[in-house]
Structure formats: C-alpha cells, structure tokens
Amino acid sequence: MNKTKIWIAGANGQLGTAICDQIDYTKYTLLSTDIDLDITNLEEVTSYINMTHPNVIINCAGMTDLEECEKDMIQAYKVNAIGARNLCAASRSIGAKFVQISTDDVFDGRRQVALNEFDNVFPITIYGKSKLAGENFVRELNPKHLIIRSSWIYGNGENNFVSHILKEAKTKSVIQVPSDQFSTPTSAKELAKFILHLLETNEYGTYHASCEGMCSRYEFAKVILKLAGITDVTVEPVLSASGESVVSRGRYTILDNLMMKLTDSYEMPQWRDALADYINSLNK
Numbered sequence: 216m217n218k219t220k221i222w223i224a225g226a227n228g229q230l231g232t233a234i235c236d237q238i239d240y241t242k243y244t245l246l247s248t249d250i251d252l253d254i255t256n257l258e259e260v261t262s263y264i265n266m267t268h269p270n271v272i273i274n275c276a277g278m279t280d281l282e283e284c285e286k287d288m289i290q291a292y293k294v295n296a297i298g299a300r301n302l303c304a305a306s307r308s309i310g311a312k313f314v315q316i317s318t319d320d321v322f323d324g325r326r327q328v329a330l331n332e333f334d335n336v337f338p339i340t341i342y343g344k345s346k347l348a349g350e351n352f353v354r355e356l357n358p359k360h361l362i363i364r365s366s367w368i369y370g371n372g373e374n375n376f377v378s379h380i381l382k383e384a385k386t387k388s389v390i391q392v393p394s395d396q397f398s399t400p401t402s403a404k405e406l407a408k409f410i411l412h413l414l415e416t417n418e419y420g421t422y423h424a425s426c427e428g429m430c431s432r433y434e435f436a437k438v439i440l441k442l443a444g445i446t447d448v449t450v451e452p453v454l455s456a457s458g459e460s461v462v463s464r465g466r467y468t469i470l471d472n473l474m475m476k477l478t479d480s481y482e483m484p485q486w487r488d489a490l491a492d493y494i495n496s497l498n499k
C-alpha cells in the first residue's frame with residue numbers, strides 16, 4: 216500500500232509535535248520542518264515541495280506571541296499571512312491538500328455568545344488580523360483546503376498558559392489571573408487527533424475545533440493547580456487592565472464546533488477531561 220506523504224511545517228511547535236506523536240506511521244510518511252525551512256521564503260518553499268511532493272501539507276508554523284505581533288507587524292504578516300500563502304500556493308501547484316491552523320483571535324471577543332464557522336470575523340489584534348489574512352490566502356489559492364480554528368492550545372514546551380501557571384506556582388503563593396477573558400483550553404494532543412481524523416475523510420472547508428465547554432483564565436488557572444495537586448497557592452481573580460494593549464483586554468471568544476455537528480464528523484472532549492489527561496502525562 217502506498218503511504219500518504221504529509222509535510223508538517225512548524226513541526227517543533229506545540230501542535231506540530233502533537234501531530235508527529237499521533238500519526239499512524241503504517242499509513243503515513245512524515246516530512247517535518249520548522250524554522251530550518253523559512254515559510255516566508257517562497258523560493259525555499261517551492262523548491263522543497265518540488266523535491267519532496269507531499270500529498271498533504273499541514274501548516275502549524277506561526278508567529279504566535281500576541282505581544283510580539285503587536286511590536287513587529289511586518290514579521291507577523293510575513294509569517295502568518297505570506298507564509299500561509301507560500302505553502303498553499305505550492306500545495307496547489309502539485310495538487311496536494313492543504314491544512315491551515317487558525318485561531319479564535321479572528322473574532323473581536325466583544326459578543327458574549329459562542330461563535331460558529333458562519334459568524335462574521337472581525338479581528339482586533341495584529342495576530343488575529345495576520346491569521347485572517349492567512350486564512351483568506353488559503354481560501355483563494357487552493358480549493359482542496361481545511362482551515363481549522365482553535366483556542367488556548369497547550370502541549371509540549373513552555374510557551375503556553377498551563378506551563379506558565381505551573382512555573383509561577385513554584386515561586387509565588389498568590390497568582391493573579393484575569394477573570395474577564397473567556398475561551399476554551401484545548402489540548403494539542405486532542406486537536407492533533409481531530410486533524411488526523413479529518414484527513415481520513417473527504418471533508419473540506421473551515422472547522423472550529425476547540426475542546427468542549429468554556430471557562431475564564433481564572434477558572435483555568437484554578438483547575439490547573441487542582442489537577443496538579445498544588446494546594447498552597449491561591450489564584451486571585453483580577454480584571455484585565457483597560458486602556459492597555461488590545462492584547463490584554465477582557466474578551467469572550469468561545470468557538471462553537473458547529474461544522475463537526477453538521478457533518479457528524481467528530482466530537483471533541485470536555486476541556487477539563489483533556490486537561491486532566493495532559494497533567495497526568497506530565498507526572499509520568
């Protein structure tokens with residue numbers, strides 16, 4: 216049996232690592248690159264794809280630090296928009312399927328309702344705007360695409376809220392966390408499982424893929440400490456500072472996984488169950 220060849224760009228990040236861990240290697244051959252293959256460089260991307268001819272490209276690369284994106288708009292658009300354009304145009308040229316990972320930050324966070332794939336987008340951060348520009352390139356350039364939006368992803372590495380809270384708890388007895396920022400924590404492992412499931416189907420288009428349920432950052436932090444068995448640290452709710460950068464404002468971006476329900480294709484686990492599984496895996 217011929218194996219499907221998958222190229223994961225951004226393979227060393229949280230989600231890229233989780234997909235590499237979850238792939239069924241009896242079915243797939245994996246090509247993985249990260250910053251060694253700069254997705255903002257069209258020539259590099261084109262020559263790599265012409266050399267390797269993958270059947271599927273999954274773009275997990277991104278400039279994901281929201282503050283950095285505000286400080287360096289050019290680089291944010293280069294990586295999140297032009298990078299997606301380069302990979303997607305290259306995928307089209309060889310007839311490959313293209314998977315783009317996107318974010319709840321394409322919404323403004325002002326409406327206190329769960330948002331589905333058919334709701335209007337209106338990003339307010341540079342990160343969200345550059346990710347939406349990436350989505351739009353993908354829609355324009357390759358009809359064989361999946362755009363998968365998720366939220367508050369945690370997985371391997373230090374660059375996520377779970378690691379941040381566990382690190383803070385080592386040196387502080389009180390941790391202040393915003394109680395007016397709402398979304399859904401999503402395990403990179405669970406998101407990876409969904410993406411790999413979608414590749415087995417003939418589905419195309421835009422999908423929301425967060426774990427089920429919702430919480431504030433404050434509640435998220437409390438549950439992290441509880442699951443980690445840390446009882447001597449208090450989490451204190453605070454309001455996000457108003458008037459500061461758009462990045463740190465209070466917001467409400469709950470993704471409704473409506474397309475999964477409409478296509479009967481999948482059900483994501485509850486965020487607390489996925490988090491418990493992740494924290495248990497840290498203790499092994």
Ligand SMILES: NC(=O)c1ccc[n+]([C@@H]2O[C@H](COP(=O)([O-])OP(=O)(O)OC[C@H]3O[C@@H](n4cnc5c(N)ncnc54)[C@H](OP(=O)(O)O)[C@@H]3O)[C@@H](O)[C@H]2O)c1
Nearest residue numbers: 225228229230249250253254276277279317318365367368
């Ligand atoms: N993290 C979240 O909460 C979240 C939520 C929703 C959606 N997403 C989206 O999900 C995707 C994966 O997120 P993640 O949390 O796994 O991100 P991540 O851990 O920050 O990984 C992104 C990877 O991309 C690499 N990269 C950056 N610029 C690159 C370039 N020019 N060429 C090639 N590789 C480059 C990074 O390398 P360096 O580390 O060396 O920069 C990093 O290894 C991203 O598209 C992100 O926008 C993330």
